[in-house]
Amino acid sequence: LIQIEQHGGVRLLRLNRPEALNAFTAAMLVQLRHALTAAAEDGATRCVLITGAGRAFSAGQDLADPLVAPSREPGVAPKNIGHMLDQHYIPLALQLRNMPVPVVAAVNGVAAGAGANVALGCDLVLAGESASFIQAFSKIGLLPDCGGTWLLPRLVGRAKALELALLGERLKSAEAERLGLVSRVVPNAELPEVAMAVAQKLASLPTRALVQTRRAMDEALHLEFEPALRREAVLQSQLGFAHDYLEGTAAFLDKRPPAFKDR
Numbered sequence: 086l087i088q089i090e091q092h093g094g095v096r097l098l099r100l101n102r103p104e105a106l107n108a109f110t111a112a113m114l115v116q117l118r119h120a121l122t123a124a125a126e127d128g129a130t131r132c133v134l135i136t137g138a139g140r141a142f143s144a145g146q147d148l149a150d151p152l153v154a155p156s157r158e159p160g161v162a163p164k165n166i167g168h169m170l171d172q173h174y175i176p177l178a179l180q181l182r183n184m185p186v187p188v189v190a191a192v193n194g195v196a197a198g199a200g201a202n203v204a205l206g207c208d209l210v211l212a213g214e215s216a217s218f219i220q221a222f223s224k225i226g227l228l229p230d231c232g233g234t235w236l237l238p239r240l241v242g243r244a245k246a247l248e249l250a251l252l253g254e255r256l257k258s259a260e261a262e263r264l265g266l267v268s269r270v271v272p273n274a275e276l277p278e279v280a281m282a283v284a285q286k287l288a289s290l291p292t293r294a295l296v297q298t299r300r301a302m303d304e305a306l307h308l309e310f311e312p313a314l315r316r317e318a319v320l321q322s323q324l325g326f327a328h329d330y331l332e333g334t335a336a337f338l339d340k341r342p343p344a345f346k347d348r
């Protein structure tokens with residue numbers, strides 16, 4: 086359900102259930118989390134790239150999965166979809182956000198529901214021209230999960246976040262780029278190549294510094310200005326003792342490409 090390929094320092098994870106637009110089943114979510122754990126533990130992997138097989142990125146939760154089917158019979162206990170979140174989506178969202186390497190989403194087609202929010206939870210989001218994002222939750226009587234209620238207002242502001250969540254309309258990639266949800270839109274045929282090039286570039290950069298940058302920004306979201314400055318100083322002084330700072334400055338002064346290795 087998850088295809089795994091290694092391209093130098095880049096671990097490519099391809100959501101692979103194209104007949105159902107890569108809708109997530111419990112088994113698929115388990116495999117995805119295992120694949121992320123394996124990438125995190127592999128010292129040679131310096132960037133993870135996530136994309137979808139076929140014409141979609143992911144249509145979100147598989148609504149045909151009996152685990153999330155609403156109860157139709159009176160007296161039968163409703164399935165606890167909160168359990169699905171606790172068991173699968175919350176760990177996945179946390180894992181993505183705390184990966185020890187940068188994570189890139191290459192959104193090759195529609196990304197709906199939890200599929201959209203998995204993509205938006207990645208560090209960089211690249212999209213093909215025909216990709217689209219749908220906060221599909223309201224249409225089925227739910228609210229944006231997998232980080233949607235947290236991510237969307239921070240990414241696009243409250244008004245637009247509510248519009249996307251309440252109406253649940255399809256947002257085309259060009260508009261998603263304009264809103265700042267997507268960092269780059271490229272012609273569909275070029276997406277795999279461009280996404281791999283971006284991932285390779287990230288893999289060549291000082292991983293630890295990139296991850297601490299993400300961490301400092303996430304922490305700064307709930308800090309005042311001065312505490313954020315002090316937090317930067319703490320993390321910066323740690324980076325200042327690491328190999329990559331020494332290597333980066335030495336390479337600059339020697340006019341040679343750097344060879345970063347901290348993770």
Ligand code: LHQ
Nearest residue numbers: 105106108144145146147148149153166169197198199221
């Ligand atoms: C699907 C799905 C799908 C199963 C397409 N499931 N088969 C929710 C509940 C519980 C716990 C945790 O969290 C969540 C979070 C969520 O993610 S809720 C949101 C779930 N996702 C959706 O509501 C999106 C449902 N899908 C759609 O609206 C459309 O399929 C989109 C707009 C994504 C694509 O439309 P089309 O391009 O027209 O494709 P299609 O609808 O014809 O789909 C192709 C096939 O994929 C089709 O199967 P079939 O056998 O007829 O070819 C669909 O049934 C299947 N599929 N999404 N989520």
